Amino acid sequence: MAVREAEPVSSLQEVHDAGLDREDLLGIYRNLLTTRGIEERGHILYKQGKIPGSFYTGRGNEASAVGVATAMGPHDVGTPLQRAMGVHVTRGLEPWRIFAQYMGRADGPTRGRDGNVHIGDANLGLYAMVSHLPAMLPVAVGMALAFRIREEKRVAIAWCGEGASARGDAHEGMNLAGVRKLPVIFWIDNNQWAYSTPSHLEYAVEHLADRAAAYGFEGVVVDGTDVLAVYREAKRAIEKAREGGGPTLIESVTLRMEGHAVHDDAFYVPRELFEEWARRDPIERFRAWLRDHAEMTDAEEDEITSGVKRLLNESLQRAEESPLPDPGTLVAAVYAQPEELDTPHHK
Amino acid sequence: MPEKTYLQAISDGLREEMRRDQRVFVLGEDVGVYGGAFKVTLGFQEEFGPWRVIDMPLAETAILAGATGAALMGMRPVAEMQFADFVSCGWDHLVTVAAKQHFRAGTPIPIVVRLPSGGGFSGGPFHSQTAESSSAHIPGLKVVCPSTPADAKGLLLSAIEDPNPVLFCEHKHLYRRIKGDVPEERYTVPFGEARMHRHGEDVTVITWGAMVYTADEAAQRLAQEDDLSVEILDLRTIIPWDREAVLDSVRRCSKVLVLHEDTRTGGFGGEIAATIAEEAFEHLDGPVRRMAAPDSPVPFAPNLEKAFIPQVDDVVRALRELAAY
Numbered sequence: 001m002a003v004r005e006a007e008p009v010s011s012l013q014e015v016h017d018a019g020l021d022r023e024d025l026l027g028i029y030r031n032l033l034t035t036r037g038i039e040e041r042g043h044i045l046y047k048q049g050k051i052p053g054s055f056y057t058g059r060g061n062e063a064s065a066v067g068v069a070t071a072m073g074p075h076d077v078g079t080p081l082q083r084a085m086g087v088h089v090t091r092g093l094e095p096w097r098i099f100a101q102y103m104g105r106a107d108g109p110t111r112g113r114d115g116n117v118h119i120g121d122a123n124l125g126l127y128a129m130v131s132h133l134p135a136m137l138p139v140a141v142g143m144a145l146a147f148r149i150r151e152e153k154r155v156a157i158a159w160c161g162e163g164a165s166a167r168g169d170a171h172e173g174m175n176l177a178g179v180r181k182l183p184v185i186f187w188i189d190n191n192q193w194a195y196s197t198p199s200h201l202e203y204a205v206e207h208l209a210d211r212a213a214a215y216g217f218e219g220v221v222v223d224g225t226d227v228l229a230v231y232r233e234a235k236r237a238i239e240k241a242r243e244g245g246g247p248t249l250i251e252s253v254t255l256r257m258e259g260h261a262v263h264d265d266a267f268y269v270p271r272e273l274f275e276e277w278a279r280r281d282p283i284e285r286f287r288a289w290l291r292d293h294a295e296m297t298d299a300e301e302d303e304i305t306s307g308v309k310r311l312l313n314e315s316l317q318r319a320e321e322s323p324l325p326d327p328g329t330l331v332a333a334v335y336a337q338p339e340e341l342d343t344p345h346h347k
Numbered sequence: 348m349p350e351k352t353y354l355q356a357i358s359d360g361l362r363e364e365m366r367r368d369q370r371v372f373v374l375g376e377d378v379g380v381y382g383g384a385f386k387v388t389l390g391f392q393e394e395f396g397p398w399r400v401i402d403m404p405l406a407e408t409a410i411l412a413g414a415t416g417a418a419l420m421g422m423r424p425v426a427e428m429q430f431a432d433f434v435s436c437g438w439d440h441l442v443t444v445a446a447k448q449h450f451r452a453g454t455p456i457p458i459v460v461r462l463p464s465g466g467g468f469s470g471g472p473f474h475s476q477t478a479e480s481s482s483a484h485i486p487g488l489k490v491v492c493p494s495t496p497a498d499a500k501g502l503l504l505s506a507i508e509d510p511n512p513v514l515f516c517e518h519k520h521l522y523r524r525i526k527g528d529v530p531e532e533r534y535t536v537p538f539g540e541a542r543m544h545r546h547g548e549d550v551t552v553i554t555w556g557a558m559v560y561t562a563d564e565a566a567q568r569l570a571q572e573d574d575l576s577v578e579i580l581d582l583r584t585i586i587p588w589d590r591e592a593v594l595d596s597v598r599r600c601s602k603v604l605v606l607h608e609d610t611r612t613g614g615f616g617g618e619i620a621a622t623i624a625e626e627a628f629e630h631l632d633g634p635v636r637r638m639a640a641p642d643s644p645v646p647f648a649p650n651l652e653k654a655f656i657p658q659v660d661d662v663v664r665a666l667r668e669l670a671a672y
Contacts, residue, residue, distance in 0.1 A: 142416020
């Protein structure tokens, strides 16, 4: 099974065929802007000293995240990572809760107990990452295993980076998924740098998607700055998995446009590479596409831009009003109580 | 009430729970067609099918993380490590994800990890270890070490019901050696309640797992030869552990030996000894004694293994010293 390199999406008809109408397209644009806006505001909060610890962004990866999340069904689940804020935004995590999480406040999804981008709201089908990447990848495979046992038509998305793909968890998870043909998509955001380590020191194959063949499923490479191509490939793989066709490994290629975290100026990334990928900025690219192919008007664009700005201003204010977490809750939070399983989900 | 081996009690308890609750399923290496390395799940796959008794690839992280993922989706997985020793291959998952998930994300992880534990068979350094002390140090995990067939069944059902990751340390040296009455009906044994194995007055032994029987033999000999009355308290669960029962026994007997098969330094016995020193100091008539395996890997040669695992003679000697103090 050879790896397939996905073509860009050109016409509006192709987009309609993939299941998106014009409203959806404008919604994608709004989600892209919201994602970047959250992380830009986060930078400011960090510089103001309002974010403890470190701060991580996914600049350059917005389309890869929003595109996949748009393709997910309402009952699908996933374990997104630190460059995939757009997944949370697209599935409806309110920005004020993201800011509250950044600042370690009581209203963040982890209530101050875990930091920064370790975000996930199970009510939205999203489960927070841990730092030991990609430890949540085989967990997503376990979610798919549950779907398979119960014969539910649901799909799990397991995120991974090109750096974390070197770790055994990725192999064990992919191998199990291949053996059991589980409904899971392995989404590798290949942003070319794992902290300061370039791809050629992480793996020796041409494409990470080449590995899919070793696990007995299909591998696809997609341009992660092309939100529509990302959406189309994710949708295709998700629906295939839903119908019992097993896993797909999709390698979405981008460039990490900032350092590993806010303290890192990425001096080791060649300047020309940044310049080249800046010209392929995913948001600017989609904006141009909407102008050319979907006739997005100035009025529509202004409405979206000002709406996002207003949302983020209000969200920041609300997050700053969120209380600090209560140290008295620390030990009691460690173990779950029996009544916590008394939910429709666990019955 | 039927008499069953410790192994049969675990097997029957698990099978009955799988009949009762569709969410319960088993995953592990060779658990299906083969029935598990120790035959705990013998015949399960015929009854429940290949998707509830899942033969997994030889990959402990996939087994444990797979269990966690399924639990997050509402299942009640019971994962088998072929030997407790192999849990180290999936340790990162347990410590990093399963143990911390509720604390940080608020989502319960109701998984059971069955760990065939302990030595006594020349299994050598990689098929003989006990994991309870290392596990007990990880907030978020619960650790269970039954010693009787009835407790093995009742604690297993509590473990499956529990909304947290539970390490179920079943001792291999008890599997077929120990028999006892096991109620036919469904029952649970609560976590955190010790079992009084033997009442005594002069000295108490705090222990669990296979060491309960080592202590029992020592106590019988001391009753005959020394007219010494030895109490034995079987903790049954390590996390949570029954501090009140331990302190009560210490206050009554005034002398205490903490005994376990795990190695000494950093072993859970140290935590028990420290708690006794903090909370029952005035009631002690002698120093808190610990007996544990020495700080070495589990050895292979039978004479070396006997030197490693506390033996009846060792316990007798320690209790005599304590009594004479």
